[in-house]
Amino acid sequence: MAAKTLTIDGHLVSARPGETLLAAIREAGITIPTLCHLDGLSDVGACRLCLVEIEGQRRLQPACMTMVSEGMVVHTNTPRLQAYRRQIIELLFAERNHVCAVCVASGNCELQRLAGMVGMDHVRYEYLSPDCPVDISHARFGIDHNRCVLCTRCVRACDEIEGVHTWDVAGRGVDARVITDMNQPWGTSTTCTSCGKCLLACPTGAIFPRGVTVGERPHASERIALIVDARKQRW
Amino acid sequence: MDLHELEAIAERELAQRPRLRILYCSATGCQASGALEIKRRLESLLAETGRQVEVDVGAVGCLGLCGRGPIVRIEPSGETFEHVKPDDAAEIIAALDGHSCDVARCDQNHPFFTRQMLIVRRHCGLINPDRIEDYIAVGGYRSLYHVIHEMTPAEVINAITRSGLRGRGGAGYPTGLKWATVAKSPGERKFVICNADEGDPGAFMDRSILESDPHLVLEGMAIAAYAVGAEQGFIYVRGEYPLAIERLQKAIAQARRHGLLGAQIFESGFNFRVDIRVGAGAFVCGEETALIASIEGRRGQPRPRPPYPAESGLWGMPTLINNVETFANVTAIIEKGPEWYSSIGTEKSKGTKIFALTGKIRNTGLIEVPMGITLREIVEEMGGGTPDGSPVKAVQTGGPSGGCIPASLFDTPVDYESLAAVGSIMGSGGMVVMDAHTNMVDVARFYMEFCKDESCGKCIPCRVGTVQLFNMLTKLRNGQAKPSDLSKIEELCELMRETSLCGLGQSAPNPVLSTLHYFRHEYEQLIGAEGNHGS
Amino acid sequence: MTTSTTETAADRSARPAGDNRRKILEATMKRFQYQGDALIEVLHKAQELYGFLSPELLSDIAQRLHLPPSRVYGVATFYHFFSLAPQGEHTCTICLGTACYVRGAALLLRELEELSGVKAGRTSADGRFSLLTARCLGACGLAPAAVLDGEVVGHADRSNLAARIRSLLGREE
């Protein structure tokens, strides 16, 4: 099959047929923001961060779900796209309670990185401040819905990679929440294999390993004295 | 079943039919106003005088003037009565016998009736929707026979294309082109779906068609299936429409029994089976990819297009999705020819469109009018203006995806392009009339609340944007907004329009944008007198 | 899932022996050959039979249709029609579509809330009455419209609805 030639931000790029535009853009060394996309999982085109302008098309298209075609002329970083991306990140930050200062993922969080990448120095929208639960009923993992961005990467990783489908989304609109089984505490799920793929896939601190939050850190200061005592007895 | 049998049914039906008939509207609107009680009274009165055979008391579909129900019509005189009460039964029987009667009559010379052009609704009010014989007697299923035996699928598609028919669900995509794409798309199976998830608040034309003339839709679907090569069809009906569902179920069973649906229709090699799928209350399922997800038993969330359902739809197969009114246009085009059809309407919008005229309007109900008629003709002449005679302020078309058109633009012709040019859309046909008492910020807020509640939650701009917009409009309404908030509202509207995944999110800002455009002063009046924030 | 189940509602959902609702539901699933695609049709049937979808019922359906429980729960909570909590014995649904809205449906709803002491979307503490809202019943010609125990009431106003609700609730006392 012949390679497809397209123009991305003024550069001629050659791509394999059947390849997504996102892959071609990345191969060309151009970085565009993504959130719901994760290599290895199917794409849903939900976060709208990878929208690009394609000449001759009226609507913006998600690069992750658009196939390359011959002669395509693509713009990935126009002022308009930059403005939209910033707005989308603002909307996400305003939706739930994303408090980097107290988050286990701070410093290793895609949402936090995206904020910097799109130049979001403040959120112009009102914070919705929903009352979201934290579920730490599972022995190894926890989920803090305050930090969930509904990218559904956990849902897809669990379904497509682990083949279990413990996770899904319940409710709709801004009230939608990821759930395990019958919206029951994760620890009581009968389908979860505790494989941790949802944890690997989560872009934020929503799904986190148990034992890393401040309150869970193993403190046992009295053991220091115990050790000293023990050594004294041996000497 | 062959053509002779069809004709025989029609002849038998007409021969059996009593000359004297009392027809009552049995659609939802008139039933809710007491039509069934009137029917019982009429029947018992006739039975008392032994005339139950001589006079036929029959149910018919919607006569259109829903705001004045119950509606009763007598034949052969054709007189039509409105606001009928059970106690009027004796008078109506008297009228049937040529005596005078005091029951209020519909003025059928009123523009509400005379300006209409009935194509889709041509049988409404004439036939009993529960009886396939009635439909066959008015020429039903002849088009299907004609198509199967005398036309190739390509010829059918060609006819639909030449007719200029465009999708009546809102966006106005050329129907022939859609059919051609599905016909060309490779797939081991193909599907035809009738979108009867009429979700726009203020629109009930599809409901009325299904309740009044279900076979018309089934025949249209069967013709489409023949044209695109599908053997299975689905009608996706709102769960809120129990009567429409019941009548469809009956109609499908009757058609199957008569060999008009099912295997080897009209003794040809063409098979077509139709199943009903009942929606479960999600406006977004009117969007075709969400509708498909719903038929597949999943959450009704849309997915990005392309690929379009015409190429990859239900279970990944090529799928034709048209709306109820679109399918209901098909038999007339086959019967009278594409040239006849394309002679009606404007250059780019052919045929007729049904509108549901509601709100602050004297004549509430359904009207079928040729494309190109002006809003003024509809609202002022046909609708008769507001009930109290005060001036009409605006008309909202297209539901939550549409816009508010001010009275100053009422000379706009009703066609896809003209309505889009004034910031609204044709939509499915809701037309809500507003007077001076209606605050336009409230209207925008009402629609945004609707969109917020109906957002599926998949894409961020719609999921969060609708809530933010709703909150901003609420603040505005409560006098807590700053002048800078208007530009913030506009900016967010643009984001949603340009980046939302599906039509719901993309068009959700329309009611806000159109009211901001035409009634900006109503927004500005609500901005706090404090002026610029903080300073 | 929910603890708001009232006594009366619970009584109603736990019918004594001779309950053949499970059989009817099974027959529905069988008719669809236990295919997952039929989930929404099956949920419709289940709700029609039981009045609401309890967690046990949903788990059961998931098992029979070979679907992950989370998918069934996700679908059941996506659509407005499905209720995971029992509804009152009598329901009044006020249409909040545009035509009804323009003709004062929002005010009507507030008045009914005051009259009945039940908030929109809720059921009274004794489980006898639910006040619900709908997104356009398609009866715009009769705006404002309401549905009282399945029957459409056109040109609804405070006095005619209140009287009918009172007589519905009173009749069984």
Add this chain to the structure above:
Amino acid sequence: MSRLRIATIWLGGCSGCHMSLLDLDEWLIELAARADLVYSPIADAKRFPPNVDLTLIEGAIANDEHLELAQTARRHSKIIVSFGDCAVTGNVTALRNPLGTAQSVLQQVYIEHGDPGGVIPRDPGIVPVLLDKVVPVHQVIPVDYYLPGCPPSAPRIRALLEALIEGREPATDIRYG
């Protein structure tokens, strides 16, 4: 060239941003050579003075006193910087927002989870009255620059201040947490 007049204020925050400012160590002496600190929690001024060139605001707007001070600062300052995550986003200070209105928060803190027989402190004019929602500074006054971070590191603070003192546009520098 006249000396710059700089102010810093501390609203609903932990003062960590001010600590980070003090981490600038000897650069503060350089700064002092070019600017006067006319109002600050680390200076001894009782009233926010007029004609301030640059004000750093640490902390979110959580009570009526914050609101008033922020508005005063805006009136008297040419440039306002939202200084740190609490000022920019509400941050930890805003964690109370999901708990509901001020009354509901006080109820939970002082009565439900507080001492048995606890009382909600109320001393108008002395104890500032909580706002129903904690909001970032830019929601109550226009803000010119944002320096997120919890706290922003000393070098980042310095980079911003240097640019503003020299009349340059500061480089975008976004790091939350």
